[in-house]
Structure formats: C-alpha cells, structure tokens
Amino acid sequence: MGPAPRILELFYDVLSPYSWLGFEVLCRYQHLWNIKLQLRPALIAGIMKDSGNQPPAMVPRKGQYMFKEIPLLKQFFQVPLNIPKDFFGESVKKGSVNALRFLTAVSMEQPEMLEKVSRELWMRVWSRDEDISEYQSILAAAVKAGMSTAQAHHFLEKISTQQVKNKLRENTDAACNYGAFGLPTTVAHVDGKTYMLFGSDRLELLAYLLGEKWMGPVPPTLNARL
Amino acid sequence: MGPAPRILELFYDVLSPYSWLGFEVLCRYQHLWNIKLQLRPALIAGIMKDSGNQPPAMVPRKGQYMFKEIPLLKQFFQVPLNIPKDFFGESVKKGSVNALRFLTAVSMEQPEMLEKVSRELWMRVWSRDEDISEYQSILAAAVKAGMSTAQAHHFLEKISTQQVKNKLRENTDAACNYGAFGLPTTVAHVDGKTYMLFGSDRLELLAYLLGEKWMGPVPPTLNARL
Numbered sequence: 001m002g003p004a005p006r007i008l009e010l011f012y013d014v015l016s017p018y019s020w021l022g023f024e025v026l027c028r029y030q031h032l033w034n035i036k037l038q039l040r041p042a043l044i045a046g047i048m049k050d051s052g053n054q055p056p057a058m059v060p061r062k063g064q065y066m067f068k069e070i071p072l073l074k075q076f077f078q079v080p081l082n083i084p085k086d087f088f089g090e091s092v093k094k095g096s097v098n099a100l101r102f103l104t105a106v107s108m109e110q111p112e113m114l115e116k117v118s119r120e121l122w123m124r125v126w127s128r129d130e131d132i133s134e135y136q137s138i139l140a141a142a143v144k145a146g147m148s149t150a151q152a153h154h155f156l157e158k159i160s161t162q163q164v165k166n167k168l169r170e171n172t173d174a175a176c177n178y179g180a181f182g183l184p185t186t187v188a189h190v191d192g193k194t195y196m197l198f199g200s201d202r203l204e205l206l207a208y209l210l211g212e213k214w215m216g217p218v219p220p221t222l223n224a225r226l
Numbered sequence: 227m228g229p230a231p232r233i234l235e236l237f238y239d240v241l242s243p244y245s246w247l248g249f250e251v252l253c254r255y256q257h258l259w260n261i262k263l264q265l266r267p268a269l270i271a272g273i274m275k276d277s278g279n280q281p282p283a284m285v286p287r288k289g290q291y292m293f294k295e296i297p298l299l300k301q302f303f304q305v306p307l308n309i310p311k312d313f314f315g316e317s318v319k320k321g322s323v324n325a326l327r328f329l330t331a332v333s334m335e336q337p338e339m340l341e342k343v344s345r346e347l348w349m350r351v352w353s354r355d356e357d358i359s360e361y362q363s364i365l366a367a368a369v370k371a372g373m374s375t376a377q378a379h380h381f382l383e384k385i386s387t388q389q390v391k392n393k394l395r396e397n398t399d400a401a402c403n404y405g406a407f408g409l410p411t412t413v414a415h416v417d418g419k420t421y422m423l424f425g426s427d428r429l430e431l432l433a434y435l436l437g438e439k440w441m442g443p444v445p446p447t448l449n450a451r452l
Binding site for chain 2: 051052053059060061062064065068069072073075076179180181195196197198199201202204205208209214216
C-alpha cells in the first residue's frame with residue numbers, strides 16, 4: 001500500500017473562467033497524481049466582498065487583457081472557453097447563486113455527479129453563452145451531465161432549503177478563512193502543512209509542493225486517451 | 227541557417243519581485259530557445275498610475291498571500307528572494323527611479339552589462355534588504371556586477387540627463403501602449419503577431435506560443451551547468 005493520497009480542496013464558481021481552467025486541470029491530474037480532489041463550490045461574489053477585492057475587469061486594461069488571453073488559454077488548456085457577449089453586464093448581474101446551490105445540493109447527496117454537472121454549467125455560460133440562473137437552465141445542464149429529470153428536479157427543490165444555503169455559505173467562508181480573495185483557490189494538505197494557492201496559474205507550483213510531475217495543463221497520458 | 231530568433235521584450239522594474247522571477251526564467255531560456263531577449267527597464271509606479279491599477283497589497287489578503295507565496299516561489303524558481311522588512315513602507319516610498327535610470331543609461335551604452343547590473347540591484351533590495359535609491363547603493367551594485375568604479379560613476383552622471391529620463395519614460399510608455407497594468411510584462415513577436423503576457427506565471431504559455439519546450443522555471447540543462 002502506497003502513501004495516503006494528499007487532500008486537495010478546490011474552491012470554484014461556475015461564473016469564473018479561470019476556475020474552469022483550474023478545475024479541468026485538477027480533474028485530469030486526479031487520475032495521475034496521488035491526490036484526493038475535493039470539489040467545493042463557493043460564491044465568488046461573496047469572496048470578493050469579504051476580501052475587499054474587485055473583479056479584474058474593474059481596471060479596464062485588465063479586462064482587455066483577460067479578453068485577449070482567454071482565446072490563448074482555451075487552446076493551451078484545451079478547455080472550450082468562449083467569452084459571453086455581455087459577461088460583465090448580464091452574466092455577472094444574474095449571478096451564480098442558484099447554480100452553486102444546485103451544485104452544493106448535488107455535493108451533499110450525489111457527490112460523484114458533481115464534476116460532470118459543474119462542467120455542464122460552465123459549458124452553458126462560458127462556452128455557449130447560455131443562461132445558468134433559471135431553473136430550466138440548471139435542469140438542462142444536469143440532464144446533459146447524465147442526471148435523470150426526476151433527480152434534477154429533486155435537487156432543484158433542495159436549492160431553497162436552509163441546509164443547502166448554509167452549506168454553500170460554509171464553503172465560501174472556508175475559502176475566506178484560508179485567505180481567499182478570488183477563485184479558483186486550491187488548498188493542498190501536504191505533510192501536515194496547508195498551502196493555499198490562488199489562480200489557475202499555480203498548478204505547476206502545486207505539483208512541486210506535492211512532489212508530483214507537472215506535464216502541462218493537458219498531461220500526455222490524458223492526451224493519448226482522448 | 228535556422229529561422230530568425232523571435233524578439234521578446236521584457237519590461238521590468240527592480241522593485242518588483244515577480245519581475246525578478248520572470249527576468250531570471252527568461253535569462254535562462256534565452257540560451258535554450260530561439261529568442262532574442264530585449265530587456266526594457268520600466269517604472270512600475272508609472273504603469274500602475276497610467277492603468278489605474280493598484281499594487282496587490284492594497285487588498286490585505288492579497289498582500290498576505292504574496293508574503294506566504296514568495297518563500298515557495300523562491301525555492302521553486304531558485305531565485306534568492308527574501309521579503310524586505312518594510313517593503314511597502316520604506317522600499318516603495320523610496321522608489322526605483324534612480325536605479326531604473328541607471329539601468330536605462332547602461333542599456334543605451336553598454337547593453338551587455340544590463341542583465342548583471344539588474345540582477346545585482348534585485349539582490350540588494352529583494353534578497354539582502356538593502357537600499358537601491360542612493361547613488362552609493364547603485365554604485366555598489368554596478369561594481370558587484372563587474373563594472374569598474376569609473377564606469378559606474380560615468381553612468382551615475384548620466385542619470386540626470388534628459389536623454390536618459392526620456393528613454394526610461396519611452397520604455398514605460400511602450401509597456402502602457404502594449405496594455406500593461408503591472409510588471410513583469412512580456413511582449414512576444416511571433417509570426418507577425420504580437421502577444422502581451424502579464425506576470426511571471428505566463429511563461430509556460432509563452433513557450434506554447436513560441437512552439438518551444440517548457441522545462442519548468444529552472445530548465446534542466448541549466449541545472450546541470452550549475
């Protein structure tokens with residue numbers, strides 16, 4: 001029996017494109033590294049507010065940079081990102097509370113579905129420029145991820161329960177307590193130490209901390225499998 | 227004869243620790259990739275002001291993160307970073323204008339010395355917590371980099387000339403025109419296209435754009451040579 005896998009907590013919001021990049025890379029490496037990935041949906045709006053941080057696009061040149069960089073990152077990470085037409089207007093205004101509460105409900109009862117449902121929500125907002133705030137939109141993503149309509153309805157009903165609301169708040173608070181000021185935030189537990197890493201661009205550093213091999217955002221073993 | 231080397235412009239300020247990381251990685255890869263590295267000292271304070279951006283530490287949690295991350299980056303990048311005792315007080319207040327004007331003067335007359343002198347200035351402020359604003363401090367860095375005292379005095383005299391001031395302003399403006407909102411900013415000219423990349427964490431993406439091999443921040447060939 002080898003050493004126990006190291007726990008990695010990934011805090012993410014489906015409204016955040018960089019969260020998607022971090023998510024896909026860690027989902028790939030979870031099959032290659034000795035890690036146990038814990039997906040923790042958390043509200044980016046709550047983290048920004050709590051930390052006093054602002055979205056990058058509040059500085060116009062950062063926003064312009066982000067929009068130029070995303071098409072490059074799409075190729076490099078092999079994640080089908082497309083910038084929504086009115087992201088900082090419509091998408092941000094609508095927010096991601098319902099989508100994240102849905103994911104939270106899924107994580108509590110059917111955690112094995114969390115990866116796929118999260119991905120389908122990103123596919124909606126950050127690939128096909130579709131809504132993720134309406135119940136019908138979330139239902140469609142869940143069904144696309146392989147859930148039955150009945151199951152999806154069950155989780156939609158859970159959205160408004162105090163239990164689910166509290167759990168999402170708990171995740172968001174946990175990220176803040178680790179010092180998060182944005183998402184994705186990865187927390188690695190290695191040899192009794194805790195490392196918090198911010199962004200989708202610290203994953204090579206994460207590999208270094210874990211003593212695992214970094215093979216780029218699209219590790220070759222996975223490439224061969226595609 | 228192989229294809230012509232691609233031009234890489236690196237805008238940096240010796241007050242910026244992330245600039246140092248980007249600088250060392252590109253200085254290493256300039257011997258391994260088909261690139262021509264152009265070092266362009268630029269004033270981070272000017273870029274922040276012009277873009278409306280703020281230093282990371284203005285958000286307290288970002289500052290805390292930075293201070294926790296730097297010791298990890300130090301190991302990972304093999305760059306001897308040590309956080310100055312009162313960086314955001316004394317070091318930032320003193321600024322880097324004299325140091326950057328000195329580097330600019332060097333770049334105009336003795337560009338082959340620019341890499342070494344830049345490194346020695348970083349060694350002062352970001353490794354040994356020493357001043358870089360006084361003439362004596364700059365002189366010491368230059369001499370340590372291999373310059374004669376007479377040469378160093380010559381460049382110190384140039385600091386106050388309009389020609390040097392203009393050239394530094396030109397570099398800073400050039401970075402802003404490329405869309406910079408912080409440093410390091412790397413501008414890659416590849417197949418008639420121009421890519422601006424921000425930060426010391428986009429160098430693997432840079433390798434991808436160049437079609438060159440990324441071997442981490444400390445490429446093995448270099449490791450073997452040390």
